[in-house]
Amino acid sequence: MTDTTTTTAPADNQVRKMTAVEAINLALHDAMEADAKVLVLGEEVADPQEGGVMGVTKGLSTKFGEDRVKSTPISEQAIIGAAIGAAVGGYKPVAEIMLMNFVTVAMDMIINHAAKLRFMSGGQTGVPMVIRTMTGAGFSTGGQHSDYWEAWFAHAPGIKVVAPSNPDDAYGLMRAAIDDPDPVLFIENLPSYWTPAPVTKQIIPIGKARIAREGSDVTVIAHSLMVTHSLAVAEKLSGEGVSVEVIDLRTISPWDKETVLASVRKTGRAVVVHEAVKQFGIGAEIASVITEELWGTLKRPVERVGAAFSSVPFSKPLETAFAPQPDTIAAAIKAALA
């Protein structure tokens, strides 16, 4: 894959073009420099192991030492457990679970412990940790290396779920996630990892969506790679006289109802798009809330776009058909406009 060698922060605050890999690396770097309590752990995250399988943590252990940047055994339960313990003990760990499917190995630690300790202890033990993980269909990695499972975590009280769609958001949301007093699952899209874009180094609040494109006919609500697809579709449809507003959720839980409802109140039409399987996906929750809150205003039922109800397939034509593509998003927008 692409070589990523950026390891140090720029000396100034100039806006630079960089990839999501570089932006997250920079966010981790800046957070570790700003706060000695920030730790990084995960499989091969330290430099002797090449700074992460995709190089996201490259340079951190060289600069901050292997006490704070620890490569771990392949032990997902122990990785998350170590992060929880360190967080309860006063640190701010950022744990990498390489791929989202591997997060399943540590579900007890995440759901029963990281997400619940604050509540179960009556507020005595917060768990300020970040779980970084990457995923996404498109690289023919098949059924156990590319799923989006954000709905599982959005269903769990006590853990926040964040999914940036571009390098600037990746930087800003990572800084906010590290500073957050609660556990944050941070979902990185692998196929768009190396797409460069300007990074402003602004911290982006968790729980706030962004109007990625203003429009008046229909609202598209998306996150992660689906924002990129939706923006491309919106641009294309503008040539056909359709004005599409695209909302980048940025944070999936807690999601920004206010921004979404204000937009749909304006357009009267909504399409929710996610790469995860459509059935019981977060689109169901968002469509429900829109319907509950704006029943009288809606001009059409809310459309949902998600992946097919199958495992992520290997064969390229199948993989392409499985995940939402610009064409499927465009078709849903047209259905919403009918």
Next chain:
Amino acid sequence: MSNYPKPDPATLLEIYKKAALIKLNDERIIKQMMAGKLVMPYYSPRGQEIIPSAISVSLTDDDYICTIYRGIHDMLAKGFPLDELWAELAGRVTGTCKGKGGPMHLTCPDKGMMVTTGIVGSSMPIATGLGWAAKLDGKNRVSIANFGDGAANIGAFHESLNMAAVWKLPVIFVCQNNLYAEHTSVAYSRAIDKISDRAAGYGMPGVTVNGNDPDEMYGAAKVAIDRARAGEGPTLIEAMTFRFNGHLLGEAGHYMDKGLYAQAQKDDPMPILRARLIADGIANEDELAAIEADIDARIDVALAAAYDAPFPDVAELKRDVFAEEIA
């Protein structure tokens, strides 16, 4: 084990005081449950009193412990505030967790009691993380992971002991082997004699001791704690013991071997330690009776205050889910 340090008379009396608190508190909880005044799942530690009592005399409030659903003994030995304990058991807002955790999630960070889990095997990964925090702090703190023989068969045991050994963390893994994992005898769940033999596979010392013997338990814990404080890494202690009230209070207990149970009753560590204190001249009958009466009086006060306290407001459902209250 003959080379273990032995508790001096004052320490032995301290161990008894902690153990007596655990036993008397347990008896009172059961009484209250039978009277219908406490309604909760209860995993009685009766029979396992000596283990945490003999460990805790070598710990300070700064040292971390994690324990499990059968963990009130571990908490009381480390100094859990009795008032907050009873209020929590009664589900009151004055409880240590504001009534939101209950008996399976007792927490008191001021005294180093960081996590109580209701999931078998989950104390170990978190205690390992606390050990990492302790090592980074550089204050010679240790982290104790309490768990049962059943938890030694869960994958988290393997991952945690391995990581703690690789990172040389100041963690003491205390396997309280009471011979039954829920209703299943250890004979059905492991093909080796001693769980402590597994320590060799992780490159750490492992020892099996009679957890009901204050000398052995104190000595093994002291050696492991001193080793951890010196930066030499983790230890696995398998403390053999027995639980008299089964897995969950109220169960029939038909799965338990009757001969084993009868022998365990003969070996009940509490009357044995009490008699020893008198025989060795460490305390006389009147002094011990006074200690026990004082504990009972403290429980009386804690219990009465708990029942007098209000239940948590339903607004608590929106608090502590996140640091910021849910709108």
